[in-house]
């Protein structure tokens with residue numbers, strides 16, 4: 001079997017999921033497999049059985065934002081409008097077709113899924129009101145629920161749980177920048193209001209989000225990493 | 240009797256107050272000049288980023304967004320925000336929660352943990368709406384004391400204010416005109432380019448996942464603009480697009496070895512200049528591009544004496 005790298009594109013496949021404990025092992029396996037895209041093979045394949053599609057997968061997509069996915073007639077207006085499709089190996093029409101064929105595992109484990117910028121250009125042009133953007137987001141929800149979350153995404157998700165802001169006011173220099181333009185050093189948002197962060201923690205605990213992203217394990221690993229770094233620094237100083 | 244001043248809850252989000260505070264300051268100046276009040280939203284959090292959190296878990300995304308909405312519901316004024324991403328999270332969740340009973344129940348179950356409940360009693364607006372609909376172009380034009388005559392201005396409207404068009408009903412997303420009219424009020428000369436309407440590349444958690452790919456979008460826009468003869472400034476209604484187009488130039492240089500030099504502004508910064516405020520008054524020079532390159536805006540091209 002010959003595996004081709006999608007020419008010129010594979011260098012942009014460094015969506016490298018990292019492992020943060022047992023829950024994320026599947027991500028690594030998936031990434032190892034999908035780092036190169038199999039474009040063609042010479043093998044005979046068993047036919048996709050269209051009478052036996054994964055309806056449950058389609059039902060979840062329909063419920064999570066893509067109620068019209070089964071109306072897709074594969075015209076390609078979505079991919080033709082898609083800036084990500086022009087720059088990466090992601091093709092939204094293909095993703096939708098695969099989902100409709102029930103190729104769930106292939107769809108949710110592909111790093112391609114994460115190249116959509118959710119610009120909604122496809123949604124504004126789809127003649128069948130499939131809302132491809134929302135379909136992609138729904139499939140991403142399923143991917144995350146099944147353990148296919150990328151490392152950097154886990155990190156930013158943890159930031160919001162920890163600081164209530166994805167881009168936090170985490171350095172004095174940012175406060176200084178505010179002062180420089182004539183504002184208070186700390187804005188009235190959650191950055192200066194720890195009770196607001198507590199509220200977010202309560203929501204994310206209740207909704208199961210903390211568990212979903214492996215928050216506790218992630219923070220523990222971060223702490224250990226920081227501790228190790230500090231120790232190394234100390235040792236270096238002694239030398 | 241004097242007409243009551245319009246008042247908005249000011250949703251700051253993350254990028255404006257924490258990375259581009261000049262936008263926050265310019266917004267304060269411009270809204271004050273136009274007799275509109277901005278009220279603090281104490282304890283507001285991340286919107287949370289629609290393409291990021293909406294991609295991870297829709298119910299958690301809607302719950303955190305709804306919590307932000309409840310802060311404004313308590314005071315009974317509409318929200319305004321200057322970020323396309325924040326606008327998408329707050330506007331979309333407000334809309335979806337009003338139309339999806341199941342989602343609303345799930346969200347209110349989460350909010351019950353912190354003694355809040357989503358009622359659906361307020362509207363969410365973008366600065367563009369507040370400026371165009373509430374203040375209005377005639378009032379804005381009257382306030383212009385420093386028209387930016389001769390400044391070649393390219394636009395980056397971004398995505399989430401006007402898309403999806405059938406649900407948001409803001410503008411015709413294939414040929415939008417509202418953002419353009421607002422920017423043209425500054426007196427600058429509009430320069431069209433082929434890829435004006437494509438995404439900056441930062442959204443949908445792509446910048447987080449793979450900054451290099453996200454910069455490919457940005458680069459495509461810059462090249463398209465260069466093909467159209469270039470521009471003195473690029474104006475956007477979103478701080479995340481601003482970050483991508485502004486800091487992105489430094490990153491493109493690092494990753495691709497190509498140097499672009501564009502001054503990029505948020506629409507409220509553009510208006511602050513046109514309203515006669517000096518760039519120091521809101522700190523235009525603190526944009527991360529200038530901080531990192533140790534450079535300055537091209538004052539001469541902007542027609543500003545410093």
Ligand code: SF4
Pocket residue numbers: 071072073074075076077078079093096125126127128129130131132
């Ligand atoms: S534009 Fe709509 S109908 Fe056409 S392929 Fe895409 S999703 Fe299917």
Ligand code: SF4
Pocket residue numbers: 078081082083084085092115116117118119120121122123132133136
């Ligand atoms: S929303 Fe995603 S799939 Fe649709 S055009 Fe934009 S990047 Fe492509």
